[in-house]
Amino acid sequence: MYGLIQVAGIIDQAEADLIIEEGADWLGFALRLPAKNEDLSEADAAAIVKAIQPGNKGVIITYLTEADEIAAFCAEIGVSAIQLHGDVTPAELSRLRTLAPDLYVLKSLVVKSDNIDELRTIVETSAEWVDMFITDSFNPATGAKGATGLTHDWSVSAELVRISPKPLMMAGGLTPENVAAAIEAVRPAAVDAHTGLEDKATRRKDREKVRVFVQEARAAFARVAAEDGRSAS
Numbered sequence: 591m592y593g594l595i596q597v598a599g600i601i602d603q604a605e606a607d608l609i610i611e612e613g614a615d616w617l618g619f620a621l622r623l624p625a626k627n628e629d630l631s632e633a634d635a636a637a638i639v640k641a642i643q644p645g646n647k648g649v650i651i652t653y654l655t656e657a658d659e660i661a662a663f664c665a666e667i668g669v670s671a672i673q674l675h676g677d678v679t680p681a682e683l684s685r686l687r688t689l690a691p692d693l694y695v696l697k698s699l700v701v702k703s704d705n706i707d708e709l710r711t712i713v714e715t716s717a718e719w720v721d722m723f724i725t726d727s728f729n730p731a732t733g734a735k736g737a738t739g740l741t742h743d744w745s746v747s748a749e750l751v752r753i754s755p756k757p758l759m760m761a762g763g764l765t766p767e768n769v770a771a772a773i774e775a776v777r778p779a780a781v782d783a784h785t786g787l788e789d790k791a792t793r794r795k796d797r798e799k800v801r802v803f804v805q806e807a808r809a810a811f812a813r814v815a816a817e818d819g820r821s822a823s
């Protein structure tokens with residue numbers, strides 16, 4: 591899987607439609623967060639997921655950590671992919687693989703100023719049960735691990751791409767302006783953005799920002815694929 595584009599933080603059906611119309615692949619729904627500050631209800635997320643056509647995919651983004659609860663929640667919402675942002679142990683990831691063998695599992699690697707060794711260990715101990723890793727940014731001021739709008743040290747993401755046996759999605763402060771440089775520097779299999787695609791006043795996705803983000807990402811993936819002698823999906 592190479593050249594995938596995810597847009598996260600879907601608020602409603604109109605936003606999901608806009609993102610698909612502008613060419614993104616996967617839609618991320620942030621649900622069951624620790625701060626309980628979800629942007630939409632679980633019922634609304636389930637209805638949007640149900641309407642997604644083959645070729646696109648709905649992904650739950652969550653802090654759940656228990657395999658039984660994760661598998662049951664995915665079945666309830668009707669998704670076939672989950673992005674785990676909490677501290678899920680390798681044992682729970684292994685149990686999740688047994689409980690839901692067809693579920694596509696993304697595991698976050700939250701980059702801080704000094705935690706590369708910890709992230710390397712997560713990759714080594716979890717890769718067997720993960721389909722894709724996602725690097726993201728930590729905000730030391732708030733403790734937030736996602737939707738921070740902050741970039742992190744891209745050399746850390748690039749190192750994780752090099753050592754991971756599984757593909758890596760890159761996130762954290764990506765925008766239409768920096769996504770091409772990020773893909774060229776880090777060489778991830780996929781990219782994800784949330785706040786960098788929002789209109790600052792309304793906090794809703796801005797069609798032009800989504801359009802340019804997708805165009806810039808697709809062009810950069812194609813350039814990197816050509817350089818590396820592989821084909822972009």
Ligand SMILES: O=C(O)c1ccccc1NCC(=O)[C@H](O)[C@H](O)COP(=O)(O)O
Pocket residue numbers: 597598599618620623651675726727735736737738739740761762763764782783784785786
């Ligand atoms: O998207 C959220 O609302 C969210 C909330 C809490 C944890 C993670 C969350 N999202 C994970 C993502 O995939 C975001 O798109 C990613 O953090 C990038 O966000 P941004 O830096 O705003 O582009």
